[in-house]
Amino acid sequence: MATEALTLSGVDAYYGDSHVLHDVSFALQPGRLLGLLGRNGAGKTTCMSTIVGILKPRRGDIRLFGESVAGLAPDVIARKGIGLVPQGRRTFRSLTVRENLVVAAQPPRHGEAAWTLDRVFALFPRLKERQAQLAGSLSGGEQQMLAIGRALMGNPRVLLMDEPSEGLAPQIVAEVGRTIDRLKAEGQSIVLVEQNVKLTLNLADEVVIINTGRVVFQGSARELEGNEAVISQHLGVF
C-alpha cells in the first residue's frame, strides 16, 4: 500500500480546558481531494490549526507522507510541506501582492514541479496585474487568490484550504472551484474544508464530516451524495 499523504490518528486537541477534537482520524491519499464538512463550530478550523501546528494535539499522531509532524512548530511543519489557505484568507495586508508571495516561498522537494512567482501569476493573471498593490486593498476574491497563491509558493506536499468560498460572490466561488480542480488535476493532494456542500461534493474524492469535534461520517463523495439522511442530520442542508 502506498503511503498516505496525510493521516490523523486518534487526535485529541484542547483549547485550554475545553476538549475540542475527540479522537479524530482520517487519511488523505496522494493526489486526491478530501472534503472536510461540518456545521459552524463543528471543529473543522480547529482541525486545520492542529495539523499546521498552531494548536498542539494532546493525543494522537499526525503524519505527512509517513513522517510524524505532531507537536512540531508551525514554521517547521510548513517547511516539511503542509500549506494552508487560512479561513478568512489572512493575507499580509500591509505587504504588496508580490511580497505576500515571496515571503512564503520554499524550495521545492526533489522531483516535484516547483511553484514559482511566474507560475502563480500564470494561474492568477489578476495577481500579476496587481503585484505592486498592497494586499489590504484587494477585493475579497483577489485576496482569496492571493491566499491560495501564497500557500502554493511554499510548494506544499499537502494543501489545506479552509473555507475558500466563504464570503465570495457565486461567480468567484465558481472560479475558486475551477482553480481547485486544476490543482487536483496536477496531482496536488488537498484537504478542502467547506460549508458549501455542493462545491465540496463536486470536487472531493472522499468526504469526512465532523460534528462537535468528532468524525461522524467517512466515505466517498458518491456515497454521501446519495445519503440525504446523513447530510440533513449533520449538515442541516438540502
Place this chain on the structure above:
Amino acid sequence: MMVQITSAQAAILAVNSIALGGLLFLLSAGFSLIFGLMRIPNLVHGSFFMLGGYFGVTFLDRGVNFWLAALLSAAAMAVIGGLIERFLLRRLEGQILPQVLLTLGLAFIIADICLMVWTGDPWQPSPPPELRGTAQAFGMFFPLYRLAILGVAVVIAIALWLMVDRTRLGAMIRAGVDDPVIARVMGIKVSQLFTLIFCLGAALAAFAGVMGAPYLSVYPGLDFEMLPLALIVVILGGTGSLLGALVGSFLIGFLYNFGQAMFPDLAYVILFLPMVLVLVLRPQGLFGRVEA
C-alpha cells in the same frame, strides 16, 4: 506662564530638537520594531541606551576612536540583547505580561549594576575632534556635533528603510508584524526574526547612547528618562512603523525642547498630552495599521 523666547534662542532650540529627534529615532526604531513584531513594550530599551553610553565612555576613556567606540558598544549590546531574547524572553514566548515584567526587572538590575560599576557621577565625553566646532549660519553659531547627530540618524534611517522595505527579510519582518501566527504557518522563522530584531534594536539603542553622551552625558536615571520618550514616540507614530518612529521622534524632539523652554511648568503636559490624544482618537498611531 509662557516664557518669551528670541529668534536666536528658537534657532538653538530647533537644533537641539533635531539632535534629540535623531537620538530618539535611533532609540525608538528598534523599540518600535520589537513592539510591532513581539507585541511587547521592551522596558529594558532605555537601559540599552544608558548601558551603551557607559560602554562608549569606557572605550573613549581608554583612548578608542569615537566612532569605533560607538560601533563596539553597539556590537556588545547586540550580543547582550540576543542573549536576553534567546535565553530569557524566549522561555516566556506568547506570555506578554510576564515578558514585559521580565524586561522591567532587567531594567532595574542593569540600573543597579551601572551605578556600581560607573558610580553616580555623570560622564560626559567630548565629541569626536572633527566635530567639536560650530557652524555659522544666518549670523548664528550652531554646535557641529548636534547637526552631525541628525546626519547619522538620517543615514541609519535610510539603511533601515532599505532593509525593511526593499528586502525579502524586511518583508518577512513586516509579515510577522502583520500576522505572526500566519507568518509562522507560511514557514517564516518568526522566532529567529525576534532574535534578530532584538539584537538590532539593542545595538541601535547603544549606538544612540554613545552618540548622545557628549550631548546629554551618561548618568544614573538616564534609562528611565529615555524609555518614556521612546514609548511616546512609538505610540504617536504607530508600532512597527519606521516612518512613524521617524516622524514621532522629531515631533517629540521639538515638543520636548520648546515645551521646556516656553512652558517650563507644563513640560510634561506638552509631552504627554499628544500621546493621550492619539491613544484616545487614533489608537493605532499616526502611521500604524488597524489590527485586523
